[in-house]
Amino acid sequence: MVVVDGIGGYVPLYRIDRDDVAAQHGGRGRGESAVPARDENHVTMASEATTTALERSATAAEDVAAVFTASITDPFAEHGIAAQLAYRLGTSTDVRTGDFQGSARAAADALVTAGEYVRATDQPAVVAAVDVMPVESGGDDEATMGAGAGALVLRPDRDDPMATVDAVGQATTGFLERHREHGESATAGDARFERRHGVAPAASTAFDRAETDADLEYGVASAPGFRLARTALESIDAERVSTFNEVGYAGTATLVLDLCHAIESVDAGSTIGAVAYGQGGADAVVVTVGDGATDPDGLTVAAQLEAKEYVPYVKHLEYRERYDYQGVPNA
Amino acid sequence: MSGPRYHRTRAQDQRLLAFECQSCGYVSFPDERRTCKRCGDAPATFEEVRLAERGEVETFVVQEYLPDDIEVPQPLAIVDLPQADGEGESARVYGLLTETELDELSVGTEVEARFRELFDDGERPINSFKFAVPREVKR
Amino acid sequence: MxxxxxxxxxxxxxxxxxxxxxxxxxxxxxxxxxxxxxxxxxxxxxxxxxxxxxxxxxxxxxxxxxxxxxxxxxxxxxxxxxxxxxxxxxxxxxxxxxxxxxxxxxxxxxxxxxxxxSTEGLIGGAALERLWRGRGVTMPAFFGMRATRHMEQYDTTREQIAEVSVKNHENGTKYPHAHQQFECTVDDVTESATVSYPLNLYDCCPVxxxxxxxxxxxxxxxxxxxxxxxRVAGYGFSTDSFMRGDDLALTNFPASRQASSMAYERSGYGPDDVDVAEVHDCFSITELITYEDLGFCEQGEAGAFIDDGVPHLDGDKPVNPSGGLLSKGHPIGATGVAQIAEIFEQLRGEAGDVQVPDAEVGLQHNIGIGRNATGAVSCVNILER
Known part of the structure; x- marks a missing residue:
């Protein structure tokens, strides 16, 4: 068995009102998207989410056997997030690390691999997903690209866990349409084609393969747009839990952040079907919420959605880019 | 690039590791040396302690004029951080605040340590702690 | 000897x-x-x-x-x-x-x-790439933190702090070598642009x-x-830790207490014997706190000390007749020497419009650098006619 020992979501304080984005180019928007502060980066945001998850867990940092991270926007080709996060958390130096990337499925890959690792080693593992989606002024998806992080601590067993992982399923279809170069905004391609031939078959197959007898009451979907995510949940009859209208699409973080939000906000005993769609296919995870998720310590995702400040349009562009420091290196 | 500088203090900078003098109880942060800054014991015996990620503002300012690298207004505070296990003395540290405004601050305000990017070394971000009023205050 | x-x-x-x-x-x-x-x-x-x-x-x-x-x-x-x-x-x-x-x-x-x-001046140092040691911190911040705490702990008012600047600017208009030759009011100080809350532009010495x-x-x-x-009657010099940050260092400059104690002991004079003083007033609050550190008044009583007009040119213990750093300026290497030069003139009765009558014993005080304890180097010299 694999249980969710701790969960933590992180939503930056700052938001851009989508109306303010639309107003720049003529038009209207609904909802808002999360914008990182200038002093936040992938490692710091992953640290925020993971610290919350570990505090809620029964796992001490030095007992964590693996740290797997996912990101599709890490600006570094070589640098990594997992090892930096592991050090920050205070894990032992014999911790296994892995950086998953290259597809928005990376969060599910990290989660499922961590589950396998826990089963294989009988030791706890940490999964963190973090992204700051790049935008282009005037780009089609400028208003809905978000930022955030989510983290899970998995372990073999625990009394009153926050949730249990009941089943996983995957569908590697090889479908490719949307793509994105480093630091650039995405080339979305034909949205209808992606929905009908990419999302729908991959997500439904992944759910089919996640064998569970449970009735999926709630659904969580990660896909780079509201309609794509809705399509990903079409094959299950579940109430959708999403931060899309408050956070936007936060890349790999969306799966874990939304799953965290769902576990925090639905009743114990409920079953959640979560699906991550990305380049090459989709993955589904089914979890059942445990008593340990009732009134969790620390800030919930819901509380962070409320605790916010709006930034003007220029800051939304500026804060997503890495700042070019002048510094006084040798003073 | 000065990798060695950030490497040798990474436990203090990323984990709030501090050093408690076994002779007088003074908690040294971030210095890790063999002499005590308070009782002068030399060589002193220090024990490693972890600081809590929540403390109290002892005094503060809010700076308005700084180089472009730093956004203004930029509050700065002296913060007493207790030890994580609740034992012994607090460490008195000074640090930058983030996402915190003048009207949220007074002597005695509770602040959280938040892991943030301070600057970069070449292109490489250097992360350590700033302080902020707890996020729930923003609701 | x-x-x-x-x-x-x-x-x-x-x-x-x-x-x-x-x-x-x-x-x-x-x-x-x-x-x-x-x-x-x-x-x-x-x-x-x-x-x-x-x-x-x-x-x-x-x-x-x-x-x-x-x-x-x-x-x-x-x-x-x-x-x-x-x-x-x-x-x-x-x-x-x-x-x-x-x-x-x-x-x-x-x-x-x-x-x-350099147009950047000292402020550029705030971009220093050092964790816990100066990143994002300016001198007005180090000294301003003492102002915040002094106000909280001793009910010192913003106006009392401003009065130091008012007094020194008035003196500066009478001192021929001062950089800033203008008078200002308490309102001018409290309404000038914020540099580092609680300190404003007129709380700061010029460049x-x-x-x-x-x-x-x-x-x-x-x-x-x-x-x-x-005659040089006595001198003292003391340092404080950058990081130690004792309780007293939240409101005062402990190194100045040690340096002045040494100078008093060597000279045989005490604070009551001092007829005129040139003290470090890089910021208005610095001078106010220094009244306490030099023993000119009791701990926490600096606000009342200036309210009573004691450090004014016509007061019982004139401080910074030259206008101090606030008015005269603070060219760092020259600052302490210029304070000595002013005490020299005062004790010889050559101080012109800022002459303190019958000054026989003069004290000079000069501090520097800040972090968890500010004024972490402090030098005090006592001269006598």
Missing amino acids: TDAHVVGSGIIDFGEKYEWSFDDLLEGAYLDLVESVDHGIEPTKDIDAIWYGTLDIANEGASGASVAHATGLFEKPATQIVNACATGSDAFRNAVQAVKAGDVEVALVIGAEKMLD TDGACAVLVTNDERAREFTDAPV
Whole structure:
């Protein structure tokens, strides 16, 4: 068995009102998207989410056997997030690390691999997903690209866990349409084609393969747009839990952040079907919420959605880019 | 690039590791040396302690004029951080605040340590702690 | 052992001296000294050694050779002293010690700083790439933190802090070498632009170029230069930890207490004996706190001390008759030397419009650098007629 020992979501304080984005180019928007502060980066945001998850867990940092991270926007080709996060958390130096990337499925890959690792080693593992989606002024998806992080601590067993992982399923279809170069905004391609031939078959197959007898009451979907995510949940009859209208699409973080939000906000005993769609296919995870998720310590995702400040349009562009420091290196 | 500088203090900078003098109880942060800054014991015996990620503002300012690298207004505070296990003395540290405004601050305000990017070394971000009023205050 | 005496001083008008190079500043102060020694001086023959104070912010004056070059005083020991904002007075203290030790008969003390060649100034240091040690921090912040705490702990008011600046600017208009020659009101100070809350623009000293020199000699030779030498009665210097941050360091400058205790003990005088003082007022709050550290008033009573008018020019214990750093300016290496020069003039009755009547004992106080404890270097010298 694999249980969710701790969960933590992180939503930056700052938001851009989508109306303010639309107003720049003529038009209207609904909802808002999360914008990182200038002093936040992938490692710091992953640290925020993971610290919350570990505090809620029964796992001490030095007992964590693996740290797997996912990101599709890490600006570094070589640098990594997992090892930096592991050090920050205070894990032992014999911790296994892995950086998953290259597809928005990376969060599910990290989660499922961590589950396998826990089963294989009988030791706890940490999964963190973090992204700051790049935008282009005037780009089609400028208003809905978000930022955030989510983290899970998995372990073999625990009394009153926050949730249990009941089943996983995957569908590697090889479908490719949307793509994105480093630091650039995405080339979305034909949205209808992606929905009908990419999302729908991959997500439904992944759910089919996640064998569970449970009735999926709630659904969580990660896909780079509201309609794509809705399509990903079409094959299950579940109430959708999403931060899309408050956070936007936060890349790999969306799966874990939304799953965290769902576990925090639905009743114990409920079953959640979560699906991550990305380049090459989709993955589904089914979890059942445990008593340990009732009134969790620390800030919930819901509380962070409320605790916010709006930034003007220029800051939304500026804060997503890495700042070019002048510094006084040798003073 | 000065990798060695950030490497040798990474436990203090990323984990709030501090050093408690076994002779007088003074908690040294971030210095890790063999002499005590308070009782002068030399060589002193220090024990490693972890600081809590929540403390109290002892005094503060809010700076308005700084180089472009730093956004203004930029509050700065002296913060007493207790030890994580609740034992012994607090460490008195000074640090930058983030996402915190003048009207949220007074002597005695509770602040959280938040892991943030301070600057970069070449292109490489250097992360350590700033302080902020707890996020729930923003609701 | 001989005493040390100040027997001459020289200063240039402090200000924005864009036409003057760093060497010009040194040369100007040196020539003013040479020309003003009462009985004259033959510098190359009389001067045995030089103590030279500068942080060398302009990067043009490192080492003793720089002062030798600027003054033409070659083939003598010349020592550069660097000790943060207390550089000038520590140069003086070192010269005094050498004279008292009998190793040097006549010492030139000279301090200079070219602050205005760099538009960035000291504020650029806030971009320093150091964790926990200066990143994002300016001098107004280090001193402002003491203001915040002093107000909280002792109910010191914003207006009492501002009054220091009002007083010193008024004095500065009467002091010929001051950079800022204008008066201001408490409202002007409290309504000026915020630099680092709670400190505003008029709570801060200006950025100023300047230089100053004094001549120090022993008992035997003092009257060779003047009939009115000023004796160095005592001196003290102390440091504090950057990071330790004792409770007292939240509101005060502990190093100043130690430095002044040493100076009082050496001189045999106490705070009540001081007739006039030149103290470090890089910011208004610095001077206010210093009243307490020097024992001019009780702990926490500095606000009432200034409310009562005690440190004003016509008060019982005038502080900063020259206008202080707030008005005169703070060219770092020159600052402490200029304070000594002013006390020298006060005790000789030559201080013109800012003369304190019958001043016999004068105190000079100069501090520098900040972190968890601020004013972490502190120098106090006591002079007497």
